[in-house]
Amino acid sequence: MRIALGIEYDGTDFYGWQRQRAGRTVQGCLEEALSRVANHELSIVCAGRTDTGVHATEQVIHIDTGAVREQRAWIRGGNANLPGDIRIQWAREVDDTFHARFSARRRHYRYVILNRPYPSALFRHRVSWIYSELDEDSMQKAAIHLLGEHDFTSFRALACQARHPVRTIYRLDVTRCGDFITIDVVANAFLHHMVRCIAGVLIATGRGEASPEWVKEVLDARDRAAGGITAPAAGLYLVAVHYPERYAIPRIGWLPEFGR
Numbered sequence: 001m002r003i004a005l006g007i008e009y010d011g012t013d014f015y016g017w018q019r020q021r022a023g024r025t026v027q028g029c030l031e032e033a034l035s036r037v038a039n040h041e042l043s044i045v046c047a048g049r050t051d052t053g054v055h056a057t058e059q060v061i062h063i064d065t066g067a068v069r070e071q072r073a074w075i076r077g078g079n080a081n082l083p084g085d086i087r088i089q090w091a092r093e094v095d096d097t098f099h100a101r102f103s104a105r106r107r108h109y110r111y112v113i114l115n116r117p118y119p120s121a122l123f124r125h126r127v128s129w130i131y132s133e134l135d136e137d138s139m140q141k142a143a144i145h146l147l148g149e150h151d152f153t154s155f156r157a158l159a160c161q162a163r164h165p166v167r168t169i170y171r172l173d174v175t176r177c178g179d180f181i182t183i184d185v186v187a188n189a190f191l192h193h194m195v196r197c198i199a200g201v202l203i204a205t206g207r208g209e210a211s212p213e214w215v216k217e218v219l220d221a222r223d224r225a226a227g228g229i230t231a232p233a234a235g236l237y238l239v240a241v242h243y244p245e246r247y248a249i250p251r252i253g254w255l256p257e258f259g260r
Contacts, residue, residue: 001066002096003074005034006089006250007059011233012125013085017049017059026050026086030061033081037074038067045100047241048107048190053233055126057254058089060241062100090250098247106170107190108240111183111199111231112258115176127180127258128199128235134206136181139174142205142212143183145219146172146198152191153222155201157230160192165222167191174202180258181206197224199231 007030015023019031027044035042047060069077074091082088097103114120114127115134146155149168156165171186183202185195201218204210218226237256243249 001068002062002064002094002098003091004060004062004094004098004100004247004249005074005078005091006252007056007061008087008089009056009059010085010125011050011052011054011056014052016052016054017046026056026059029082029086030078033078033086034063034074036081037069037077038063038065040065040067047100047104048238050236050238051193051233053125054236054238055256056238057256058240058252059238060100060104060243060249062094062098089252092248092250094247094249098243100241103243103247104189104241105244106186106188106242107238108171108184108186108242109190109195110237110239110255111185111195112235112237112256113181113183113199113203114179114258115181116179123258125234126256128232130203130207132207134181134203135208136174136176136206138208138212139181139183139202139206142202142215143172143174143198145212145216150219151222152194152219154218154224154227155194155197156191156224157193157197158224162191165191167194172198177258182258193230195236196231196233197227199235200229201227203231204228 019027071091078088112127119129153165169187173184
């Protein structure tokens with residue numbers, strides 16, 4: 001039996017998603033909690049691994065188990081065994097053709113920037129703080145150059161293990177509400193640090209350090225050294241994963257809305 005689950009977590013105190021020999025991880029906590037519900041050891045597959053400090057409002061995972069449980073048992077039992085910074089939102093049985101990673105068609109990340117002269121005590125682990133004034137219109141003009149299918153070598157971590165750097169970005173929007181700027185990126189898949197690298201380049205254009213056309217030069221260079229700074233992890237959220245309708249995967253995750 002294959003069970004899909006929707007997961008929300010605050011990534012502040014985790015060493016990322018993936019289980020490690022040492023260090024607290026989201027995968028490790030979930031596998032331990034759900035194994036208790038199933039009464040046998042489970043292995044989890046996720047839609048997309050997140051780094052240290054990155055949050056998720058709706059990560060999607062699947063497990064394979066012979067244990068027969070009601071949906072609410074996976075949710076309530078799992079949450080009862082999880083720390084407070086991870087929560088299961090939903091659970092449902094799916095057929096064996098569903099795969100949390102390979103069945104996903106699009107993934108949606110949101111990067112949140114607090115743009116004002118002084119930082120926030122309440123949002124210090126929830127947003128990226130930029131004290132210098134950003135021009136969101138310049139950032140949006142720059143973002144247009146990244147839409148479509150491209151080689152994103154300039155926007156991947158040097159340690160990225162993806163087999164190839166070609167990805168397709170369907171949506172890249174920069175919006176402001178008060179002191180908060182959000183960058184929404186929807187793509188078929190992402191490279192390691194890709195969204196944070198994109199955010200770093202857009203921030204540079206927003207500061208006036210480079211023209212919006214410079215982003216095209218960075219893209220064409222196919223060289224990570226051309227891309228500048230990787231933006232901090234704190235402002236990044238995995239907010240949605242899109243699957244074919246036949247799987248009837250719930251979409252109840254919320255988007256982090258600051259300043260609205």
